[in-house]
Amino acid sequence: MAMMDTPLTTWLLFGHAPRYFHDTEIVSCLPDGGLHRCTYADFGRRTQRLMHALDSLGLERGDRVATLAWNGHRHLEAYWAVPCTGRVLHTLNVRLSADHLAYVIGHAEDRVILVDADLLPLLEQVYGLGALAGVTHVVVLADEVPSTPLSRAVTVVAYEELIGGRPDHYPPLDLDERTPLGLCYTSGTTGCPKGVVYTHRSTVLHAMTAATAAGVAIGPSDRVLPLVPMFHANAWGLPYTATAYGAKQVFHGGRQDPSALVELMATERVTVAAGVPTVWMSVADEIAARGGLPDLRHVMCGGARPPGSLIERYRRELGIPLIQGWGMTETSPLASMAWPKERMSDWDEERVTGAVRNRAGLPLPGVQVEIRDERGRAVPWDGESMGELLVRGPWIAGSYFGGEGTDRFTDDGWFLTGDVAVGSPDGYFVITDRAKDLVKSGGEWISSVDMESAVMAMDGVTEAAVIAVPDERWQERPLVCMVLRPGARVGLAEVREHLKETGFARWQLPDQVEVLDALPRTGTGKFDKKVLRARFGA
Template sequence: MLGLMQDRPLALPHVFHRAEEYFGHKTIVTAGAADETSMTVSEWAQRVRRLATVFDTLDISADGRVGTFAWNTGRHLELYLAAPCTGRVLHTLNIRLFPEQLVYVANHAEDEVVFVDRSLLPLFWPLVDKLETVRHVVVLDDGADVEIPSDPRVHDYEELLAAATPFEGRFEIADENTAAAMCYTSGTTGNPKGVVYSHRSTLLHSLITLTADGAALSERDVLLPVVPMFHANAWGLPYGALLAGSSLVFPGPNMTPQAIAGLLERHRVTVTGGVPTIWMGMQPLLAQHDLSALRMILCGGSAVPKALSEAYREAIGVPMLHAWGMTETSPIATMSTARSRHATLSEDERADIRARQGQAVPLVEVRLADPATGEIQPWDDVSTGEIQAAGPWIAADYYRGEGGGAQFTEDGWLRTGDVATADRYGFLRLVDRTKDLIKSGGEWIGSVELENEIMAHPKVAEAAVIAVPHPKWVERPLACVVVKPGETLTAEEVIAHLEPRVAKWWLPDAVEFIDEVPKTSVGKFSKKTLREKFGGYQVATPTAASTTDDGRT
């Protein structure tokens, strides 16, 4: 027996038409280099309708890839809807990829057109002749003092819109499994791999951002997505905001802590999201700004240091809300929203809960598996395993089958590469990446946990821990520490700080003080770079942890 419900595709045209019909009065603000621009959602929707016919003018294929090389702006949001609503595939290009990776990604996806912010032309234009399928480059003029190339392939975005006839009627996508967007992994090992989001997966993911134990986006919110729109569709927040009717504020090219803090205060932003490094940079400015409108600071991309979250709670009353995921999970897979059982905990105990990556959101399933044997691990808050995920917005494969299926299990679960434990309620606590775990004397040391404890030191700005070779224990931890400006710190002080917090055999064998922890293209700590820098490292002054029985006998 079949149900007797209407069978309508779950597709992004619903997001567009809902925003246009119900929330036309809401605003979309974009910060420019010198000023801000504002438009209503109704004005934005008319521009989307014009952009829809521009694709036909440029003779973009019915399912052609539409590349973007742009900051977080209202114009970028126009492309977010116009491309998929006309059956094309939005392809957000990571502006921080190495040139050879960028060329690879654009060619691999077969982009036919790329929309480029004028301020980013110096990065993009030198590569254009290597882009095999790109026939058009459309410049989004953000006012930067950058020469626009005189080339028949180059078009002005506003001129194209002005000349276009708006699309009339309703956008339709017949098959909800049609590709809507694609995003490539950051490519820390090998070539980046393409993750292709369907209309169905994107709409379902957007709905989760509206749930109470998700981001709880609503019409009452003002959202500022700091996370780049080229990073897993800005965590799906722009689509969620349009679906909910939230007002939007985009930071544009100025991503300094001062600029972000100013936008949060000036526009009374209620919800924002970005990687930990963003919030580390803004922390010293908290006392200078009125951020009382903020109700939620989403943080993900890498583990959030407990000390950072608590610093925000103490300064403005709002701790970080930890979310976990990756490009392959669209990306939200878990969120660490408080549960009723946490109400009776002490503030310190609640801080420990907030430092976890949280419980799987509805429709997503997670399990922990031994990386070597595949054996499923219990949720006992002790056993560790690689997080595996399954659900309607979790990747089932990579574009063109790249990767050889190694990242997917025989029963179709995604192997994420993140190692965690889970309590009996399924609240995850990230331990490390499988490639970053330190195996010392046959036992695992979680670098993320060590980093969080080091960053709890009041004089530490950043810290990353990597493995270095050891003649007896095979690998030992090396702590790379950035000291806060104006402070002094010794290796002995770092070790003394750690001694009561971690097992004796976890203590780093050495501490190196560096100016800055290198970052990946999406703002995560680049331990690959540190491993290359310290590849031949020899421990000069071993700690007690490496000169005794290592604390394990």
């Protein structure tokens, strides 16, 4: 007898926590430092009120509803209400410049934008660029609407006013599991950002796999703190995973002060947390000053390869396993985790660290990985052979929104990550380089190509090449190497100001420049960045 054909949609997971974990808390740290507490029962009622509210805005199924928001309980409600009503959740990256935000809002054809009150000035800049023509409503995630010029162009309403008085129950929709659920744009690593569409099916499978011991290891007894922003690849899927399994969720929005973060983790007795290496660097001293965090079972580190010294410090000094994970926006994003195998249980920690923890990990069940050379041939997993990393699976993107970037997908169904990797005989792999010379600062990509083009557009600059240099806090920062016209004077201040005026966000601006007589070139005439890295990489 065949199994029941139950659609894998968010409705399958949504009602689980409000029913079976109705008294489990969701805690949000507010901008003023106060804490907002609610339960999954509250969450269930409020989310269904939001579902009715979205219907009242004249939205069709498939319409994009964007969020420009930090981590918090209202953002979590949108995570579920938007896809459960057949719409597509488009999480806007608050770290993008106004120009890039304008592009992705227009490209996605967003109809409604939910925005935190303190991010209204950024959205107002986008409005000044004339990029909200297709937007009908702006919902401020607050009790009331502050004065804003946006009201001249769109209907602006407060979130609590919008959902107030709505019914607590919303009849589940019969959605196809391949219906689009979310839209997340890459950081514009080569040119304009590209959109990745997540489906109900891919998100449910990702959430269920991420919770396993091979993934982030989350269960009903956990207290989960995603320090990765909810606008960054769906906070690595943790809001869906934690909700599905009834784990307590703890959110910290806005700027992350290390002292406040550690205090929150201690007060709420967080057991699992996830963030980029720069976060774990910034809070290490605070954790040490407290004498550790006894409830913290492990932390997940992703977004960039953490230095071995950081992994060792968490193990030796803090007694906290720092587990490296790897993924991309295109992989939903979790694709691998660096957990040791059973046969390594008797190994000493130094051996485990060298063989496992310093690597990107083992592919999760359902994720297929290959490493291929320049001719497309699979290279052996011998711990030495390098090649480009390719992945495929049920939560891996098969194309980009709008049909762009077709060169990133092979004819035999694989996604070309652009990362150079080495696989070991044990099945672990490590990312050794980036194929397109990208700079990854604080877990976010910076396009060296875009920056080079902008710098070379400056008066007095003839050539420019951008490389990544190590940085203790941000992992990498961009270094601009440039050649000037005779008699020209261009320094760091001028470069930063020019890049700022051409649309680069403040966090993307370089901290240093080097003026050279000439840039080294390869035999084909391209800038030889290997030579620049050898000279300035230290």
